[in-house]
Amino acid sequence: MSAGKRPVQLWRNLSAKIAAIPMILTALVIFVGCSLWTVFYSFTNSKLLPKVKFVGLNQYERLWSTNRWLISIENLVIYGICTLIFSLLIGFLLAALLDQKIRFENTFRSILLYPFALSFIVTGLVWQWVLNPQFGIQKIIRDLGFENFAFDPLYNPDIVIYGVLIAGLWQGTGLIMCLMLAGIRGIDQEIWKAARIDGIQTWKTYVFIVIPMMRPVFITSLVIIASGIVRVYDLVVAQTGGGPGIASEVPAKYVYDYMFQNQNLGQGFAASTMMLLTVAIVIVPWAYLEFGSKKHV
Amino acid sequence: MRIRTRFAAFAACLALPFTAAQAVELEVTHWWTSGGEAAAVAEFAKAFNATGNKWVDGAIAGSGGTARPIMISRITGGDPMAATQFNHGRQAEELVEAGLMRDLTAEAKAGNWANLVHPKSLLDACTLDGKIYCVPVNIHSWQWIWLSHKAFKDAGIAVPTNWDEFVAAGPALEKAGKIPLAMGQQSWQSSGAFNVLMxxxxxxxxxxxxYKDKxxxxxxxxxxxxxxxxADDARRLAAKSKVQDWNQATNMVITGQAGGQIMGDWAQGEFQVANQVAGKDYTCLPGLGVNEVISTGGDAFYFPKLDDAAKTKAQGQLASLMMTKEVQVNFNLKKGSLPVRGDVDLASANDCMKKGLGILAKGNIVADVNQLMSPDSLGQVNDLFVEFFNNPSITKEDAQKQFADIVEDAD
Structure with missing residues (x-):
């Protein structure tokens, strides 16, 4: 290879590279730049306006000794694990059921996907009413004659996060179902035929053949669900407002409240840096395994 | 058709500069959205429109906690409104320090505010480095308990005259199917009630x-x-109160479903809208009938700096207008709050307002928490008490320890 050929490599696909510049700049300035800015100011004692007055790790010490933050993290873990498991499970089950060449499949698909068209705010308000003991499920069941039936998760600090979880699943599972259905339909019919000839039961075909082949769909779903979990905010605001007490607080709400209501930017930045760190801890090893290993294959 | 469109466009071009020159539109943001509050703010709008300018109402629903971040981000983000409500005290402190607010010293001198505003602490809260940055419009005090005559009549007992009697009346009220103490579940209401008890x-x-010396x-x-x-007693009495907003809780007192509510004097506006008479349908006890003291917090209007000269002039007009006798009386009668001027005559004030005025005249006043602690520390207090009031497993000793920790770190 002659030395003169090297620069040519840079100019190849020039128009495509120029077209990508705005996006690269956006990514660098907005995502990387602003994240660094946030991390930087989390070491200051900025109140309403950002000020460069360093206080070391004080904000983080205060953060981790605040009861509300600890409850928020605990809620996020419960909400996150349950959402992940149930979204994938219910989403796949519904998709597999719809795959049985049933009649009116389009109608069912629309009905199941419909909640996804609603915003979290509307979802939250709807489920606030549904779970309200005076108007919702509890009232209906009691009217049917079960006088002692009690189901008011939104007013019980111990289980309120599960009330939020129900609403979140109702809203989000339809989309996962659609992704899964597309994945199932993407499997070659020949494989089904081969499995049938070998006499493998349908459910075994799903679990041992179809699911491993759907790996990319599962990863897409996982990323969509996970990003939804970390930023859960509006659902809680609309449905419970963080209550009763502070039993259903989540980290994103802590960040917002401290940055804007309590006029303590430093504390809000410290909390959002912790959120970034959590995401990084989950994403980096996964991305390393997922994308790093391909080069060696 | 075409000619008509052109003519319309021409007319619009002509009309636009004229209307702009005549009526200056000022957008005013505030969080007064309940019945009594909306009626009161309409008094400002009416008076301001009468000067030939135009009041553009920017009400933000929710509560101060929802509205303030929106206001602050608009001001710091370079899209300021012409005037905005804050609770005077330390909420807008940094905005003033950053030079984002307009100096109103000239209007204050011309209107002789220094001698009119009573108590003086209200104007002090608007002052930074000798310059005045806001117009106090009313005095609100938190230290009231509102008692429903109907609820106590249904329970067959006399209306209490102080906190201890109220606590003692709790079981009788519960027996009659009433909720003894109505309380909204938002955090500012829980911590507010605690501060009243304090x-x-x-x-x-x-x-x-x-709060002041920490x-x-x-x-x-x-x-x-x-x-x-x-506070532990209050938590027990309010255990069955499952409403969110303060006016829903007040409504429970108005309709006799609840015995009482600890709430600031803005609750009075709701009684007024419901056509209830103080002393006949409801009773108010300042300082819970124990220590007759009121705090002098309240609302104030701040005017962000604007580039437009005409708007800046209109801002000055609005600021002066808010302090005039007539507007003060009309506004505060509707709002249920006390006027900031010491010289106005509130002959038409009801019993409760007269009680408040009497206490004010005697000088039994304390500063509001918003003037003493930073929003950051108050936020921590809010978090503590909303948890305390909703989670019976936190003991009062635990809560006190946490409270002392917050006070220690407070600024």
């Missing part, structure tokens, strides 16, 4: 040593323990 049960002296030792001590005992 002034009333422990007295103004201890209140200011805790005496953590005192906050952990036996005097404040009495306050936590009262």
């Amino acid at each position: 002034v009333s049960i422990a007295g103004p002296d201890i209140y200011s040593r805790v 005496d953590a030792e005192l906050a952990a001590g036996p005097e404040v323990a009495k306050v936590f005992k009262a």
Whole structure:
């Protein structure tokens, strides 16, 4: 290879590279730049306006000794694990059921996907009413004659996060179902035929053949669900407002409240840096395994 | 058709500069959205429109906690409104320091505010480095309990005259199917109720040593323990109250479903809208009938700096207008709050407002928490008490310890 050929490599696909510049700049300035800015100011004692007055790790010490933050993290873990498991499970089950060449499949698909068209705010308000003991499920069941039936998760600090979880699943599972259905339909019919000839039961075909082949769909779903979990905010605001007490607080709400209501930017930045760190801890090893290993294959 | 469109466009071009020159539109943001509050703010709008300018109402629903971040981000983000409500005190402190607010010293001098505003602490809260940055419009005090005559009649007992009698009446009210104490579940209401108990049960002296001097030792001590005992009682009495907003809780008192509510004097506007008469349908006890003291917090209007000269002039007009006698009386009668001028005559004020005016005249006043503590520390207090009131597993000793920690770190 002659030395003169090297620069040519840079100019190849020039128009495509120029077209990508705005996006690269956006990514660098907005995502990387602003994240660094946030991390930087989390070491200051900025109140309403950002000020460069360093206080070391004080904000983080205060953060981790605040009861509300600890409850928020605990809620996020419960909400996150349950959402992940149930979204994938219910989403796949519904998709597999719809795959049985049933009649009116389009109608069912629309009905199941419909909640996804609603915003979290509307979802939250709807489920606030549904779970309200005076108007919702509890009232209906009691009217049917079960006088002692009690189901008011939104007013019980111990289980309120599960009330939020129900609403979140109702809203989000339809989309996962659609992704899964597309994945199932993407499997070659020949494989089904081969499995049938070998006499493998349908459910075994799903679990041992179809699911491993759907790996990319599962990863897409996982990323969509996970990003939804970390930023859960509006659902809680609309449905419970963080209550009763502070039993259903989540980290994103802590960040917002401290940055804007309590006029303590430093504390809000410290909390959002912790959120970034959590995401990084989950994403980096996964991305390393997922994308790093391909080069060696 | 075509000619007509052109003509319309021409007319619009002509009309636009004229209307702009005649009526200056000022957008005013505030969080007054309940019935009584909306009626009161309409008085400002009416008076301002009468000067030939135009009041553009920018009400933000929710509560101060929802509205303030929106206001602040608009001001810091370079899209300021012409005027905005804040609780005077330390909420807008940094905005003023950053030079984002307009100096109103000239209007204040011309209107002689320094001599008119009573008590003087209200104007002091608007002052930074000798310059005045806001117009106090009313005095609100938190230290009231509102009692429903109907609820106590249904329970067959006399209307209490102080906090201890109220606590003692709790079981009888519950027996009659009433909720003894109505309380919204938002955090500012829980911490507000606690602060009222602090002034009333422990007295103004201890209140200011805790909130103003941040005496953590005192906050952990036996005097404040009495306050936590009262808060524990309040928590028990309010256990069945499952409403969110303060006016829903007030409504429970108005309709007789609840015995009483600890709430600021803005609740009075709701009684007024419901055509209830003080002393006949409901009773108000300042300082919970124990220590007749009121705090002098309230609302003030700040005017962000604008580039437009015509708007800046109109801002000045609005600021002066808010302080005039007539507007003060009309506004405060509707709002249920006390006027900031010491010289206005509120002959048409009802019983409760007269009680408040009497206490004010005697000088039994304390500063509002918003003037003493930063929003950051108050936010922590809010978090503590909303948890305390909703989670019976937190003991009063635990809560007191956490409270003392907050006071120790407070600024």
